[in-house]
Amino acid sequence: MxxxxxxxxxxxxxxxxxxxxxxxxxxxxxxxxxxxxxxxxxxxxxxxxxxxxxxxxxxxxxxxxxxxxxxxxxxxxxxxxxxxxxxxxxxxxxNPEILKYVQAQLNRYALHSQELVDPLRGYLAKILAMATPGDLQYAFFCNGGAEAVEMALKLARLALGKHYYISTVNGFHGKSYGAVSMGGKGTYRKPYLPMIQGVQHVEYGDADAAEKAIKNLIAVGETVAAMIVEPIQGEAGIILPPEGYLKRLREICDQYDVCLIFDEIQTGMGRTGTMWACEYYDVVPDIMTFGKAFGGGVMPITGIIARPHLWTEEIKENPWILGSPTFGGNPVCCAAAIATLKFMLETDxxxxxxxxxxxxxxxxxxxxxxxxxxxxxxxxxxxxxxxxxxxxxxxxxxxxxxxxxxxxxxxxxxxxxxxxxxxxxxxxxxxxxxxxxxxxxxxxxxxxxxxxxx
Structure with missing residues (x-):
């Protein structure tokens, strides 16, 4: 044409x-x-x-x-x-209680200059830290769920200096290259083989299998950066974890110094009856991804929040090394997320x-x-x-x-x-x-x- x-x-x-x-x-x-x-x-x-x-x-x-x-x-x-x-x-x-704040911010300014301090990003990160369990503290905002997963995977490697990932069969974490490498269904992986190397899949719900995979990798000289898991598997057909499974994963990751990543893009923000699914199971991950409902059904915004020990000097000295999405954490989306958190907390x-x-x-x-x-x-x-x-x-x-x-x-x-x-x-x-x-x-x-x- x-x-x-x-x-x-x-x-x-x-x-x-x-x-x-x-x-x-x-x-x-x-x-x-x-x-x-x-x-x-x-x-x-x-x-x-x-x-x-x-x-x-x-x-x-x-x-x-x-x-x-x-x-x-x-x-x-x-x-x-x-x-x-x-x-x-x-x-x-x-939702009118979210929409009105988005419209107000849109009438002021929509995107940030990239150089000056954009205050809403900082406010949102603070509020999010207050609304998440344990010592989750540092947030990074992006645009889509798969992008948030990529940031979580990169942060685990940056912070720990290790390489392998453990994921689950039938898990779903998005369709970007790193995220689909973690995915647990061949249909989505086969067209892109070979995937990112250094990923092992174990059966969801089997904590012993996860520990065995980590132990075997260490035994042959490999290092394990993270295990990524959905607290409840969504795309696998809404599969709930066996009793004690997530707590056992926490113990295993602590024992072998492995970063535990919870993908709460779908389960988070109240979807499963608590603000975060991990709260119901009484487990705090090292990194948690969030998205979907985070923008209140009005604006697209996702991201990660991590425990402070993962924010190493390398990341502080070079804040762009993790990522620098042009539109990540923009003012209009942050306004939507702040309004969403307010609405959810206010109405329980x-x-x-x-x-x-x-x-x-x-x-x-x-x-x-x-x-x-x-x-x-x-x-x-x-x-x-x-x-x-x-x-x-x-x-x-x-x-x-x-x-x-x-x-x-x-x-x-x-x-x-x-x-x-x-x-x-x-x-x-x-x-x-x-x-x-x-x-x-x-x-x-x-x-x-x-x-x-x-």
């Missing part, structure tokens, strides 16, 4: 007119749908729309607006959000999520007894997995819920499991609606499966 700056200008103006208009005509809505399909196929990825078949059949639903518990497409079809942007919307969609949102999660889990257990295709219900807080006998049945349930205007999603590693991950501010009335529509969907899928067998 030849460069056509005049056409690019016209297209940009057309789109900005769509954005700024209070109301769109039916013709304009139809145009956006048509354009969206064409743009994804021609300029994003031709496979993307096919991938979304798990929730829509031949229709193209174009997301256009949202509020609190729900979002709407261009034509005003409203969906209850039971996916939460894979954990982004713990505080809801466009984690406690609300714990109570609502128990309420929802009890109702889901009743459905499990009623519907044989619902093999297992597991989770904590509002991080819940529903497992079915086959991926096909899971997809059919997702489609049935979507037809009934409930948005859910699968998990990347265990395709038999669908996740229930709604906003933490969701009402009990809405939970009852979700349960009722899930009940209808399960009955429908069971009947269809029976007809297919006959």
């Amino acid at each position: 030849k460069t056509d700056k005049k056409a690019a200008l016209q297209e940009a103006q057309k789109v900005l007119d769509f954005i700024i208009k209070e109301e769109l005509t039916d013709v304009e809505k139809d145009q956006i749908v048509k354009d969206s399909i064409e743009n994804f196929n021609e300029n994003v990825n031709p496979g993307w729309l096919n991938y979304r078949k798990s929730v829509s059949t031949n229709e193209a639903f174009v997301e256009w607006e949202d509020s609190v518990e729900t979002f709407k497409d261009l034509y005003g079809n409203e969906f209850i959000d039971c996916l939460g942007g894979f954990g982004i919307y713990t505080c809801g969609h466009r 949102l984690p406690r609300q999520i714990a109570e609502k999660g128990d309420y929802m889990m009890n109702k889901l257990k009743v459905l499990q007894e009623k519907h044989p295709i619902l093999v297992e219900v597991r989770g904590k807080g509002f991080l819940i997995g529903l497992e079915y006998p086959t991926p096909e049945i899971g997809w059919a349930v997702s489609k049935g819920l979507f037809k009934r205007r409930i948005m859910t999603g699968g998990t990347l590693i265990n395709s038999k499991t669908n996740r229930i991950e709604p906003p933490g501010i969701i009402s009990y009335e809405t939970i009852d609606t979700i349960i009722q529509r899930l009940d209808e969907t399960l009955a429908e899928v069971e009947e269809e499966s029976m007809q297919e067998r006959n």
Whole structure:
């Protein structure tokens, strides 16, 4: 395609007119749908729309607006959000108590000069240290979850001067090169082999296997920098740790001078019923990653927080050696994160999520007894997995819920499991609606499966 700056200008103006208009005509809505399909196929990825078949059949639903518990497409079809942007919307969609501070900061200045002191980054780091367990103290802010994982891995090597990493089978830590090297599913690793060297995977939940891997590496002259683990495995299908597992990992890492990294990008910020999942399990990691809901569902911001002994003289003398993301810790995102922490602490949102999660889990257990295709219900807080006998049945349930205007999603590693991950501010009335529509969907899928067998 030849460069056509005049056409690019016209297209940009057309789109900005769509954005700024209070109301769109039916013709304009139809145009956006048509354009969206064409743009994804021609300029994003031709496979993307096919991938979304798990929730829509031949229709193209174009997301256009949202509020609190729900979002709407261009034509005003409203969906209850039971996916939460894979954990982004713990505080809801466009929470006004967060949005107002972001708008105020945006009206003052949006990005930082990179040279002067940006105060909100310091304020956020201080508040975060106050809101995290143990002696976690020094924070580093970036933009995406995988980037936060990269910073955690780099910090462990910098601080300890060691090399190997221990990760878990079926773990998920993102898709950048270092993060996917830690990942525990071959599908995501094979296209990029050979990965970063010096990584061993052990079974999640088996602390003895982790200790054996560390001991064997040391015995043959290697050094181990860190073990990285999700307190609750998310993309593996919402897998909870066995009792005492995380505490035992803490003891092992202390014994062999290995940095313990908890990936709390999905489990943190109240998602599992405590501010951080590690608080429930009474374990303080050396480094903790965070993200997803950290920006309040309004702005993208992630990062790490670490214990002070890891901030070595080398890092103090060369503060850029760990990383220097241009947009990391920018003022608008920091304003969003500060407002998010305030909202969560002020409303005790984690406690609300714990109570609502128990309420929802009890109702889901009743459905499990009623519907044989619902093999297992597991989770904590509002991080819940529903497992079915086959991926096909899971997809059919997702489609049935979507037809009934409930948005859910699968998990990347265990395709038999669908996740229930709604906003933490969701009402009990809405939970009852979700349960009722899930009940209808399960009955429908069971009947269809029976007809297919006959």
